[in-house]
Amino acid sequence: MTDSFSTLHLFSRVARTGSFTAAGKEVGLSQPSVSRIISNLEKNLGVLLFARSTHAVRLTESGEEYLTRIEPILADIDEANHFVRGTGELRGKLRVGAATSFAQREIIPILPAFLADHPKLKVELVLTDSRQDLIDEAIDVAIRYGPLDDSTMVARKLGNPPRILAASPIYLERAGYPTQPSDLVDHQIVLGPSSRGKVGWSFEKNGKVQSIRVDGRFLATVNEATTHAALAGMGIVNTALWGCRNELANGSLVRLLPDWDLGNIEVHALLSGGKRTKPSARAFAKHLQVSLSQL
Numbered sequence: 001m002t003d004s005f006s007t008l009h010l011f012s013r014v015a016r017t018g019s020f021t022a023a024g025k026e027v028g029l030s031q032p033s034v035s036r037i038i039s040n041l042e043k044n045l046g047v048l049l050f051a052r053s054t055h056a057v058r059l060t061e062s063g064e065e066y067l068t069r070i071e072p073i074l075a076d077i078d079e080a081n082h083f084v085r086g087t088g089e090l091r092g093k094l095r096v097g098a099a100t101s102f103a104q105r106e107i108i109p110i111l112p113a114f115l116a117d118h119p120k121l122k123v124e125l126v127l128t129d130s131r132q133d134l135i136d137e138a139i140d141v142a143i144r145y146g147p148l149d150d151s152t153m154v155a156r157k158l159g160n161p162p163r164i165l166a167a168s169p170i171y172l173e174r175a176g177y178p179t180q181p182s183d184l185v186d187h188q189i190v191l192g193p194s195s196r197g198k199v200g201w202s203f204e205k206n207g208k209v210q211s212i213r214v215d216g217r218f219l220a221t222v223n224e225a226t227t228h229a230a231l232a233g234m235g236i237v238n239t240a241l242w243g244c245r246n247e248l249a250n251g252s253l254v255r256l257l258p259d260w261d262l263g264n265i266e267v268h269a270l271l272s273g274g275k276r277t278k279p280s281a282r283a284f285a286k287h288l289q290v291s292l293s294q295l
Contacts, residue, residue: 005077007041008070011049014038015067016138018056026093078278090118090280096125097132097139101224101243102267107143110291114284121280129193129222134272140281142270145240154271156285158292161241163262166253171233178236178256181210188235189216192226201238203260210260214238227253240265 006027013023014034024034042049049063059067078092098107103125111123126132132142134153148155165178171188178184181203191214202211218234220226227244230237231252237244247253269285271277 005074007037009074010034010037011041012067012071012074013138014050014057015059015063018058020057090121090283092278092280093122093124094278094280094284095138095140096123096284097134097137097142098125098127099129099143099145099224100127100222101129101227102143103127104224105246106242106292107288110288114287118280118283123284134270140272140278141284142272144268144270145265147266148268148270154277154282156269156271156289158267158269158289159242160264160266162264163238164241164244164258165236165238165256165262166230166244166248167236167256168231168233168253169251171230171235172254174233181212181257181260184212184214184236188218189214190226190229190235190237191216191219192223192237192239193221201262203257203262205260238262240267242267 010023010027010029013026014020017023017026020034020038021031024031029037038050045066047062047066048060049066050057051060096103096107107125115121115123126137126139131144132139134140134142143158144155165184167175175187178187181201184201200211200213202209204210216235218229220229223239223243226237226239227247229235230244231247236256241248244253248255269288271281271285
């Protein structure tokens with residue numbers, strides 16, 4: 001790796017991973033080789049780009065400024081290479097950030113077809129129910145729930161699934177069926193990231209709104225765990241329809257209070273880079289958008 005483009009790309013990956021070793025693994029280089037290449041870059045520029053310690057490396061002020069200026073250039077070169085080939089062939093690695101439940105239920109099932117269409121592309125799923133920073137974590141496409149903040153990033157709307165309540169038949173046999181929102185105060189509630197921390201749930205029917213305070217004995221930090229808790233008979237879960245569609249279809253969960261509206265959840269694919277978004281990121285967002293529209 002001696003050409004300028006590869007060196008700058010390596011610098012970007014070291015900056016994003018905070019590690020010579022991790023960046024080297026991405027491109028097939030040893031830690032000493034990466035360290036030597038970055039040291040030569042610093043020597044040629046006449047500035048120190050990284051502050052090094054025994055445990056990690058971090059950008060200096062000069063390094064942060066350099067990264068800000070070169071990453072758009074790298075993206076432009078990637079874009080130019082893609083179009084000059086004229087084949088539509090996608091290469092490299094695509095990092096997709098998503099909540100665990102959405103990735104397992106909606107992304108992984110559609111990945112085989114996408115990868116079959118682009119055999120030289122690698123996809124890495126970065127899973128967490130916390131909101132990811134696309135820049136710091138080098139995420140190319142991130143799935144976002146709810147209204148989007150003002151951003152220079154490109155967004156593709158994936159859907160607007162309704163929020164619903166569900167519980168298992170075994171729980172309902174034991175605790176009974178709620179017939180109106182106020183009945184929920186006498187039930188066990190399963191809380192996850194999308195529902196914990198809220199003082200109440202609001203329901204609407206024929207212009208009438210009811211709000212109730214909720215609490216639960218079981219709380220989870222990932223939404224997928226709340227669906228499994230509901231399946232185990234631990235109580236009633238409040239989730240997006242996408243989060244339990246299969247279980248409702250096979251009868252292992254039952255939808256509750258279907259005549260009451262809990263609102264919908266906007267779901268978007270957020271693409272980093274603005275106008276310089278990776279071609280693979282745009283292609284994946286489109287593939288996901290088309291696949292979800294067929295559900």
